[in-house]
Amino acid sequence: MDYEQSPDRVVGTAAVGSGGPPKKAPVPVKIIVAGGFGVGKTTTVGAISEISPLTTEAEMTSAAVGIDNPGLGSTKTTTTIAMDFGVLTIDQTLKLYIFGTPGQTRFAFMWDDLIKGALGALVVVDTNRIDDCYPAVDYFERAGLPFVVGVNTFNGQMSYSLDEVRWALAIREDVPVLAFDARFRGSVRDALLVVLDQALDKAVRQKSSYS
């Protein structure tokens, strides 16, 4: 193929010679993947990102012993100390920039910065350690950011039904609670699409209240 003559030839940042209207860059949308310690946030971002995800994993130190418990039988040896970052192009108009939060409570102060400018969040929950998941749900209730609760099924095992999770974590009726598997791209994509729906719903509600 003669790339020099290609209609999609790019010079600098501008496509030239295509004849049609200039292509618009997709709208960037910031989405947060949050949740308690070891629920599968880094796994979620890694499963969906179309670039090699940026991670900030560090070996867990003795500071975590007795505070952060990854659960029985877990082989987890590292934890996120700043954030995870991944990218997902939804279509020609929309590109998600996905930020995963750290889960250890000693890094909780970073959440306020990480959620700035975000349109919505997926709050990941592990039903084996449901108590550890309440602070994250409570945080997003108070932050006023549209969010969805995603129960990471960890090999299809869930200690509670979705209704029981809603009840146990006192999740409002208008917040979707769904099951997904953090290791699989399709499953994570479906969960993130529900987050986008929630964000869109909020935007439409706000627009109609202004007009």
Ligand SMILES: Nc1nc2c(ncn2[C@@H]2O[C@H](COP(=O)(O)OP(=O)(O)OP(=O)(O)O)[C@@H](O)[C@H]2O)c(=O)[nH]1
């Ligand atoms: N079997 C199974 N293991 C999972 C699944 N999701 C995550 N894991 C494992 O659970 C552990 C925790 O995963 P991470 O993705 O690091 O969890 P995290 O929420 O990012 O953890 P922190 O950043 O430390 O809070 C890892 O050892 C994963 O391999 C899952 O769906 N099934």
Ligand SMILES: [Mg+2]
């Ligand atoms: Mg992590």
